[in-house]
Amino acid sequence: MARTSGSHSEITGPRLRAAAQALFARHGYAAVSMRRIAAEVGVQAGALYNYIPDKQGLLFELMKSHLDELLAAWETLPKGVGARDALEAFTRFHVRFHLDRPDAVFIAYMELRNLDPANFRAIEALRRRYETVLEDILRQGAAEGAFDVADSKHAAFAVIAMLTGVTTWYRDEGRLSRAEVEDLYWSMVRKAVSA
Amino acid sequence: MARTSGSHSEITGPRLRAAAQALFARHGYAAVSMRRIAAEVGVQAGALYNYIPDKQGLLFELMKSHLDELLAAWETLPKGVGARDALEAFTRFHVRFHLDRPDAVFIAYMELRNLDPANFRAIEALRRRYETVLEDILRQGAAEGAFDVADSKHAAFAVIAMLTGVTTWYRDEGRLSRAEVEDLYWSMVRKAVSA
DNA sequence: AGAGTATCTGAACGCGCGTTCAGTTCAATC
DNA sequence: GATTGAACTGAACGCGCGTTCAGATACTCT
Numbered sequence: 183m184a185r186t187s188g189s190h191s192e193i194t195g196p197r198l199r200a201a202a203q204a205l206f207a208r209h210g211y212a213a214v215s216m217r218r219i220a221a222e223v224g225v226q227a228g229a230l231y232n233y234i235p236d237k238q239g240l241l242f243e244l245m246k247s248h249l250d251e252l253l254a255a256w257e258t259l260p261k262g263v264g265a266r267d268a269l270e271a272f273t274r275f276h277v278r279f280h281l282d283r284p285d286a287v288f289i290a291y292m293e294l295r296n297l298d299p300a301n302f303r304a305i306e307a308l309r310r311r312y313e314t315v316l317e318d319i320l321r322q323g324a325a326e327g328a329f330d331v332a333d334s335k336h337a338a339f340a341v342i343a344m345l346t347g348v349t350t351w352y353r354d355e356g357r358l359s360r361a362e363v364e365d366l367y368w369s370m371v372r373k374a375v376s377a
Numbered sequence: 378m379a380r381t382s383g384s385h386s387e388i389t390g391p392r393l394r395a396a397a398q399a400l401f402a403r404h405g406y407a408a409v410s411m412r413r414i415a416a417e418v419g420v421q422a423g424a425l426y427n428y429i430p431d432k433q434g435l436l437f438e439l440m441k442s443h444l445d446e447l448l449a450a451w452e453t454l455p456k457g458v459g460a461r462d463a464l465e466a467f468t469r470f471h472v473r474f475h476l477d478r479p480d481a482v483f484i485a486y487m488e489l490r491n492l493d494p495a496n497f498r499a500i501e502a503l504r505r506r507y508e509t510v511l512e513d514i515l516r517q518g519a520a521e522g523a524f525d526v527a528d529s530k531h532a533a534f535a536v537i538a539m540l541t542g543v544t545t546w547y548r549d550e551g552r553l554s555r556a557e558v559e560d561l562y563w564s565m566v567r568k569a570v571s572a
Numbered sequence: 573a574g575a576g577t578a579t580c581t582g583a584a585c586g587c588g589c590g591t592t593c594a595g596t597t598c599a600a601t602c
Numbered sequence: 603g604a605t606t607g608a609a610c611t612g613a614a615c616g617c618g619c620g621t622t623c624a625g626a627t628a629c630t631c632t
Binding site: 208209210212213292295296330332333336337339340341342343344346347348350351358363366367369370371373374375376 | 403404405407408487490491525527528531532534535536537538539541542543545546553558561562564565566568569570571
Binding site: 410431 | 592
């Protein structure tokens, strides 16, 4: 299925994921039916099962691909050497990445409890990897004396929570540009961990 | 109903709210059925309607009473006069209050999208009032020159997001005491807004 | 033109949902 | 001990759920 020469629509798979992502973000996984997703794509509900194993698999794939993309994007980002530069890069990267994908972010943070146990463990592991990125930066900076963080792990949690919160209020039509938002958060993060 | 001389159980109302709060926090509003709540209370589903108008009303009442309590608790808190002391009081109060009510906090932040429009507006207004408390503290501190925050409103959002994030990782059995957690967050908040 | 195949429809499956309500239970009151 | 009335049961209501699948459809390839 969905091979190199489909007869009807070659793009139903991506359209399905896009529709599910928007609906899950807006109404929540449990409140969105397969029929509603299908209607958005323009097919009957049964047709969706040519592209996904089941509803749970659809949720898992959305969350996994989001986190895979997050980690991959960070790893390919060119960055400096010092802890301070790394922290600034991380802060700006996180804000920018999250502002570009509000729906995926919302789902990744809110639908964890709707994952099957095995899927939950897989997603948690990816999330933990990302948290460790910041944790390592903070630890390195503390060792260098550039930062004053007594507890790198919990400081990392606090910073990520603060940064991710940007998605709850930022609107493209709003008063602040993305660059201004980046600056605002970088200013607070920089001071919060400073020696 | 539920007057001073009920025949069966005088305490079913509070037990219903407690059960619903725990289940909603754990599994989400849309994923919890009235029958499951009823089983937790030890009655049949129909009996619940002696205490609530409907499922939506139950969710609304949980969220509203949480936010009412939050605002009332802040307003009765004795506090100093300066912006710095007010910010410390707010920070410690917020962390303590939220650590004491993880389920209510979770629901208040995650089930907004399951509220009917009218209920949503009521809850949003209460939330906005609370955000304004911090916003005013930051603005006052900036005016006094004690803080360096260019944008009180968005700084308030960032600080609240950071503080509320404590509920995602804190466990009573964990390494840090509540006092240590308060100190940790106060240290970061203080520096983040400092001049 | 005909075969082959990816795709989708439309109906059906059993099930659990929120909510209602006539009837039952039971403690308090007279 | 009869009456009251709050509390609760148990069954029922229509409905939408996730999922399956036989059959129809429409495209590609020979």
